[in-house]
Amino acid sequence: MAKLSDMARLKELLLGMEKDLGMDDLSGVQKNIVYAATMLVNKRDEFETEAIRNHALLRDVSRSSFFRALKNLTDAGYIKHRDGTQRASYQLLKK
Numbered sequence: 001m002a003k004l005s006d007m008a009r010l011k012e013l014l015l016g017m018e019k020d021l022g023m024d025d026l027s028g029v030q031k032n033i034v035y036a037a038t039m040l041v042n043k044r045d046e047f048e049t050e051a052i053r054n055h056a057l058l059r060d061v062s063r064s065s066f067f068r069a070l071k072n073l074t075d076a077g078y079i080k081h082r083d084g085t086q087r088a089s090y091q092l093l094k095k
Contacts, residue, residue, distance in 0.1 A: 021094075029069040030059040032057040032071075033079055036091045 018024050023031060036055035037047045052058060053066055063068075073079050074090075082089040 005017070026073075026078075027069060029058070029061055029065055030073055030078075032061070032095075033069055034071060034092075037079065037090070041092050045083060045092040047090055047092065049090065 014025070018031065023034065026034070032055075033042070033052060035070075036052045036057045040051050040055065041047050049070070053061075053063075058066060070090075074081065078094050079090045079092055082091050
């Protein structure tokens with residue numbers, strides 16, 4: 001029961017941090033894309049779509065849900081498509 005209690009405290013802390021960062025209005029899939037991108041970005045904050053889709057946080061998300069969430073994050077200013085590249089390359093804007 002102690003581990004469950006610790007997890008509950010961590011969840012509460014995470015929810016507070018998401019609110020502080022203005023992420024509390026994002027869906028679960030959108031948050032997981034931001035989290036995975038943050039873990040996988042290179043020094044210029046760039047990431048490839050396929051790397052994010054293969055991340056453990058997003059493996060079970062349908063293709064349509066993933067790309068819908070990616071578009072919503074682009075529209076909201078969290079990420080942007082890298083200029084002069086194929087669709088598969090994005091840049092993380094908000095951290």
